Amino acid sequence: MVTPYGIKFSVHIITSHFGNLVAKVCEKLLTRGPLTLQLLIRFTELNSLQVKNSLLILIQHNCVQAFSAEESGGIANKQTPTQYLVLFDNILHRLRFPKFLEIVAQELDENCAELLEGLLQHGRLTQEQIYERAKSIKSGDCADQSGVQEHFRKLVNDRFIERCPAPEPFIAESTPEETPAKKRGAKATKLVEVKKTLEQRVLEEAAVMEAQRFSIMEDLETDIDAEKSKDSSSIVRLGEKRKGDLLELDGDFSFNNKEVTLWRANFEEFLRCLRHKACVESVRARLDDGAAIVLKALLKATRGAEKKVKMENSVPLSLDSIFEEVMKSEAGRTMTLDRVRASLDQLGCPSSMGIDDSYSIDLKKIIELSQNEEVESIVLNRYGRDGYRVFRLLSKAGHLLETDKISEMTFVEKKDTPKILYKLWQDEYLHMEKMVVNTKQFLLWKVNKSILCEHVLDEMYHAALNLSLRSTHEMEQHKELLNLPAGQCTGPMEKKRLWLRSVRIYLVSSLLKLDDAIMLFHDF
C-alpha cells in the first residue's frame, strides 16, 4: 500500500539522504508510476544530466529498477525506451539499516556486520570492492584477506546478501488474463492495482535465478578475470564512491560490463527475520515465555525453507525436530517434551494432530492480532475507555451493528454512544450505513479492516514524517550548541546540551519503534 503520506515520507527520506534533485526525480516516479528518461526530464524540469545522475544514484541504492517493455499493439518484439520504476519499499528499508546490522551482529558476528555496513552504505558493490573497503578500514592488514572472504561467505550462506537483479529486464506484452486489469485502469482506484502487477512482473523478471542468487562459485572466476584487467574502468576505487560507481554505466544506462557481479543486501531475508521476531515477541506478551521459545526455535529451523516474506503458515516441522531445535537454545534447554507440546497447543496446534504429523503455526493470525492491538491502543488513547470498548465490539463482530445495540452490549450510556460512533466514523475508523424502517432511521456501524489498516498506515507515515521533521527542527534550532566543542560547555549550556542529546535519542528511538509498527502493517 503506497499511501499519500507514504509518498511524502519516502521523498523526505530521499531528500535527507541524497538531496533535493534526487528527491525530485524520486517524487515524480512515486506519483506518476514508471517513466522514461524523456518524460522524467519534462516532468521534473531538470536537465538531462541532472536526471541521469539522480537515476544512477537511485539505481545504485536499489531504489529504482530499470526495465523495457514490449510495445503494445505495435510490431512484435519492438522494444520501448527504458522505463524507470521506483521501489517504494526499498526506500523505507533505508530507515531499517540499523536493525539489519543488529541482526547480522547477533546471528553472525561484528565483522560480518561491518562488511554488510559497507554494502548498505554503497548500495551495490563487487566482491572486489567489498574486500577493498574492508582492507581500508582495517588499515592495510592484508593478512586478513582470507578472514574477509570468510565473512563474505557467511553472509551469502545465510542469505543476508545476494547478487543484484538484472539491470534492465524485458517485459513481454501482458498475457490475455491481464488485459482486463489494464482496461479497468481507467478508474483511478484501480490504478494502484495495475501498477502493482507491473511492479511484481518487473521484479520477477529481474530476479536472479534462485540457484545463482546466493552462489559465490561463479563469481570467483569472474574475480580472476577482473584481476587481469585491473586497470579497466569496470573496477572502481572506493574513494571515488558514488560518482565512481556511476562510471560503470554508460550514457545509455545499459550495463555493458555483464561479467561484473554486483552484490547487495538481501532485504527480503532481513524482513523475514524481523517478521519472525515480531511474531515471537507478540506471542511472548500474549501467551508466555514457553510459547515464545518454541515459536522462535521453530521459525529458526524453517527460515531457509520459506518462499516469501508474508508466509501465512510456518513451514511444517515434526515434533521431534521442533524439540531438538528447542533444546539447542539456552532458554529452551529446561523444557520437557510435554511442555513443548503444551506450548504448541497454546500456539493453536492441537496435539490431536498426531505424533508423526508435522506442526505449522498460523503466522498470519499472530500478525493480525498484533495489528489489532496497535490500532486498539490508538483508539484507547484517542477516544477513551468507552470508545475502546465500542471499537473492540465492532472489530470482533465483523459485521454491521445498530447504535442502540452497541450501547447495550458495551454498557456505554445511550446518549453518549452516537457521539463516540460519529467521532470514530469521522476519523475514518468506522464504516457507517443508514437504514430506514417505517420512516424511522437507524444507523449501522462496522469496522472495515482493510480500509482501516490503510488509513492507520497512512497516519503512521504521517507521524513518522512529523517525527523526523521535528527532529531536524530541534537540531537546527540548537545548531550553535552542537557545534561547540564539548569542553567549552558549562553550567546551563552544558545542561542544554545534555537535554538536546536526550531529545535526539528519544526521537530516533521513537522513530525506530514506529517503523516496527509500519512494517507490521505494510511488510508483514
Next chain:
Amino acid sequence: MSRLQGPSSLKRKRPDSNSPSGSLTEHERILYDVIRSKQDMGIWTRDLKREANLPDNVVAKSLKSLLTKKLIKEVVNIQNKGRKHLMAAEFEPSKEISGGDWYVDGSLDTEFIDFLKDQFVKIIYKQRVATLEGILDVIRRSGILKVEITTQQIQEIVRVLVLDDKVMEVKSNGMGEFDSIPVGKVCFKCTNKAGLKGEPKVGAMASIPCGVCPRISYCTPDGIISPSTCVYYTKWLDF
C-alpha cells in the same frame, strides 16, 4: 438509586391490584383507559392529550388526581428524557422505555456495573479459569449481592470485561487447568494485562504525540499546524 444499597429493584414490586379504580370521574376514566391500553410502553403526555381529546386544564387536573390515587406513574423514557411519560401503575417500563436491566431512572447504573466487574475479575483471577455458572455460584454463596442475578446478566458483564481486554474467552480442552470442565465449554481467563490494575500495552503509535493527536488531519509540514511549531511536541520533549 443503586442496587448496592437499599432493597432490590431488580425484583420489582407489583402494586395492590385492589386499588380504588372504581371511584373515578368520567374524564379520569378516559385518560386512565388510554394510558393503561399502552401497557408497558406508557404514553407521552402530548400524545395522551391528542388521543383523549380533552381540554388541557381537564387533562392536567385529572392526571394529578390519578397520580395521587397511585393508579398511574411517571416514568423516564430513555429515548427522550425530557418528555413527561406516563404508565399505568401495574406495569413496569419495557426495555425500550427503561433502557433495560442495567438502567435505573433512565441512567446507566455504573456504580453497580463497576462493582460487579470488579468482583468478577477477582473471581476469575482466583479460579484461573471460570465458567459463567462457576461465577454465579461464587456470587450466590458469598452473599455480596443483595439482589438476584441471572446467568444472562453475568454473561453481559463478562462480555464487557472481554471488550475491556481484562478477560479472554477460551474453550476448555479438558486438560490441565481445564480438567474439571467439559471439553468445548466456553470459559474465561484473565488476560496478562488484567493484573487487576493494568492497562493494555501502549503501542508505538499511541506513545508519540501524533499518534493520539486530534489535529493530525490538519497538520502539514508548512501549515499553521506543523511539526516544528507543534505544542504537543514541545510538551512531550520537556524533560
